[in-house]
Amino acid sequence: MPKSHGELGFKDLSLFNQAFLAKQGWRVLSDPSSIVFRLLKAKYFNNVDFLRASLSSGCSHIWRSFMWGRSLLLKGLRWKVGDGSSIRIFKDQWIPRPSTFKPITPNPGSDSLVSALIDVDPPEWKLDLINQTFLPADKEIIISIPLSFSGGPDSLTWHFEKSGVFSVKSGYKLALSEKLSASVSNSSNIRKWWSSVWNLNLPPKVRIFVWRACLNAIPSGFNLWKRKIMDRPLCLWCKTMVNTASHSLFWCSQARKVWGCTRFDSFFDFPSVSIRNDKGKVLAALSRPLTGLFSFDIGGFLAFREGLLLAKLHNFNVHIAEVAPSTASPLVSLDSALGGASFIVSDIRTLLAEVGVCKCQSITPSGNTLALKLAAMAFSSVRESLWLDFSSSL
Numbered sequence: 001m002p003k004s005h006g007e008l009g010f011k012d013l014s015l016f017n018q019a020f021l022a023k024q025g026w027r028v029l030s031d032p033s034s035i036v037f038r039l040l041k042a043k044y045f046n047n048v049d050f051l052r053a054s055l056s057s058g059c060s061h062i063w064r065s066f067m068w069g070r071s072l073l074l075k076g077l078r079w080k081v082g083d084g085s086s087i088r089i090f091k092d093q094w095i096p097r098p099s100t101f102k103p104i105t106p107n108p109g110s111d112s113l114v115s116a117l118i119d120v121d122p123p124e125w126k127l128d129l130i131n132q133t134f135l136p137a138d139k140e141i142i143i144s145i146p147l148s149f150s151g152g153p154d155s156l157t158w159h160f161e162k163s164g165v166f167s168v169k170s171g172y173k174l175a176l177s178e179k180l181s182a183s184v185s186n187s188s189n190i191r192k193w194w195s196s197v198w199n200l201n202l203p204p205k206v207r208i209f210v211w212r213a214c215l216n217a218i219p220s221g222f223n224l225w226k227r228k229i230m231d232r233p234l235c236l237w238c239k240t241m242v243n244t245a246s247h248s249l250f251w252c253s254q255a256r257k258v259w260g261c262t263r264f265d266s267f268f269d270f271p272s273v274s275i276r277n278d279k280g281k282v283l284a285a286l287s288r289p290l291t292g293l294f295s296f297d298i299g300g301f302l303a304f305r306e307g308l309l310l311a312k313l314h315n316f317n318v319h320i321a322e323v324a325p326s327t328a329s330p331l332v333s334l335d336s337a338l339g340g341a342s343f344i345v346s347d348i349r350t351l352l353a354e355v356g357v358c359k360c361q362s363i364t365p366s367g368n369t370l371a372l373k374l375a376a377m378a379f380s381s382v383r384e385s386l387w388l389d390f391s392s393s394l
């Protein structure tokens with residue numbers, strides 16, 4: 001957001017006020033044992049939770065202010081999936097996609113809980129059920145939500161901060177962007193974006209293809225199935241995934257092979273880990289393509305968790321774990337506010353103790369050449385690869 005739109009300097013005092021009140025709402029939500037929470041609850045929402053409380057006639061100015069702040073909070077608040085038992089699939093905000101945070105798949109009139117979509121041991125998304133229940137746009141996001149081994153309780157998180165903790169700054173930004181999009185036509189931005197696409201130095205037919213792909217107007221399996229030209233929306237190459245535009249262009253195993261031959265292959269990250277003894281000899285290595293799309297940070301945590309699980313499974317006694325710097329720092333700090341990754345980090349902490357790791361140290365990706373080779377293998381494959389050497393011991 002440009003400075004002229006008020007990112008800095010809090011030019012719109014009314015919106016700043018709303019963000020400040022949203023912060024009070026966040027405090028109330030985060031600490032139900034506080035005196036403020038208990039006083040407000042007794043008076044205004046005795047029978048419901050804070051998020052569903054309503055304005056009553058003749059209520060105080062303070063409560064009206066809280067509700068105004070809450071209306072902003074609700075625009076960026078969503079559930080972080082733990083065991084899924086507190087979240088209603090079609091009625092609650094839990095899909096990490098603004099602006100509604102709810103599935104776009106029409107509600108079949110169900111009150112089912114997200115826990116119904118999760119296998120318990122090990123905790124994994126039920127892919128078949130999710131394929132049957134959701135439109136592809138929802139499915140791809142759902143299977144990219146990381147799950148915790150400990151299956152802890154669901155919790156509320158603020159979508160617009162990496163930490164998941166509400167801040168006045170991000171609340172103000174959100175309020176301002178809502179106001180701008182309501183008052184100023186977005187068409188000028190959209191026009192600017194399209195003109196940048198048209199000005200790319202590409203052959204005209206490639207530009208047209210990019211334009212059609214952005215509009216989801218390419219004959220993908222899913223589009224042909226919608227028009228009843230094909231019987232099934234599945235990809236003809238891998239035969240397992242729904243062939244959306246993004247699947248056929250980026251995520252299919254065949255598409256990955258093509259990207260793997262280009263300099264853009266580093267867009268795609270796969271967890272790959274190796275376990276070495278104190279002389280540097282590799283004892284075990286694993287690469288596993290992910291079923292969803294993850295940020296670089298979360299991908300790093302998932303890789304590390306896979307590695308520790310591998311060590312646990314084969315009773316390797318690991319003393320030193322080497323991980324990417326972005327993965328190592330949250331593990332050594334006591335900061336538990338890691339947004340979507342906090343569950344995985346807590347799994348990792350448990351596993352670290354179980355396999356006997358006494359030191360976590362950073363390693364640059366280029367230092368971990370075996371892991372990189374395995375990532376390349378996973379990149380062009382849809383299968384898990386495991387390599388074990390039992391000829392030596394730790």
Ligand SMILES: [Zn+2]
Nearest residue numbers: 235237238252
């Ligand atoms: Zn495919």
